[in-house]
Amino acid sequence: MRPNLLKQKFLAGESIVNAWLSIPSSYAAEVVASQGFDSVTVDLQHGMIGFDSAVGMLQAISITSATPLVRSPSRDPNDIMRLLDAGAYGVICPAIDTPQMAADFVAACRYPGKGTRSFGPARGLLYGGPDYFSKANDVIQAFAMIESKEALDNLDAILATPGLDGIYIGPNDLALSLGVAPSAQPGEIVEQAIARILDAALARGLLAGIFCSDGDAARRRLEQGFHLVTPGNDANALAAASSSRVLAARGGKQAIGVSGY
Numbered sequence: 233m234r235p236n237l238l239k240q241k242f243l244a245g246e247s248i249v250n251a252w253l254s255i256p257s258s259y260a261a262e263v264v265a266s267q268g269f270d271s272v273t274v275d276l277q278h279g280m281i282g283f284d285s286a287v288g289m290l291q292a293i294s295i296t297s298a299t300p301l302v303r304s305p306s307r308d309p310n311d312i313m314r315l316l317d318a319g320a321y322g323v324i325c326p327a328i329d330t331p332q333m334a335a336d337f338v339a340a341c342r343y344p345g346k347g348t349r350s351f352g353p354a355r356g357l358l359y360g361g362p363d364y365f366s367k368a369n370d371v372i373q374a375f376a377m378i379e380s381k382e383a384l385d386n387l388d389a390i391l392a393t394p395g396l397d398g399i400y401i402g403p404n405d406l407a408l409s410l411g412v413a414p415s416a417q418p419g420e421i422v423e424q425a426i427a428r429i430l431d432a433a434l435a436r437g438l439l440a441g442i443f444c445s446d447g448d449a450a451r452r453r454l455e456q457g458f459h460l461v462t463p464g465n466d467a468n469a470l471a472a473a474s475s476s477r478v479l480a481a482r483g484g485k486q487a488i489g490v491s492g493y
């Protein structure tokens with residue numbers, strides 16, 4: 233089976249920089265994936281992306297060595313299994329708040345023996361190779377999003393889920409759940425929660441990932457000990473690059489722009 237470079241890098245102790253796609257375009261996916269990211273995530277939860285667009289985007293990512301990931305639109309096992317069949321090598325599943333949710337999520341990512349994934353690997357087989365079925369349980373990765381107070385309360389039990397590869401922190405929903413406004417620079421309460429989740433993941437040898445507002449924030453999270461960081465998304469990058477060009481063309485006069493999330 234085609235190797236999972238993200239997994240290999242994690243096992244080798246190397247940091248992982250992950251791209252985040254919200255624009256439903258295989259060409260945009262191809263452009264972003266070609267910039268040297270270790271993994272590229274197609275976001276079907278908050279991105280403007282449906283299943284049909286996601287398939288073309290996973291194909292576009294396939295021209296590079298970056299590991300293709302998805303953020304599933306929900307915890308629904310049917311969504312998760314179909315995205316794996318479309319060739320995702322890892323799933324970031326939103327809002328895993330309880331150990332039962334974590335167990336159900338991991339089960340959806342694994343064939344019987346280790347889970348309940350239904351057979352029909354479709355494009356996963358083309359991308360992964362003829363031994364996809366026999367190797368998929370070891371190669372495909374399952375990352376639980378920790379992004380609520382309930383998940384914090386259940387943290388140890390969630391992290392103890394057999395077969396879970398790691399966690400991915402959603403700092404914005406985490407902030408909301410803790411009663412504070414989402415911010416590019418989270419305040420004390422959210423930072424304490426983030427540090428607690430990171431420590432617990434590191435103690436169990438799980439991969440720890442987090443969404444960041446930009447490249448500088450991502451570098452600081454790597455320095456803090458995270459394994460995988462996402463330096464913002466494609467829409468932010470496009471907005472920032474476009475507004476700086478307007479600014480330059482107008483000789484430095486302030487452009488009035490709106491950045492997508």
Ligand code: 3PY
Pocket residue numbers: 379401402403404405406443
């Ligand atoms: C969050 O911050 O809640 C996220 O889900 C980031 O994508």
Ligand code: MG
Pocket residue numbers: 326379402404405
């Ligand atoms: Mg979230």
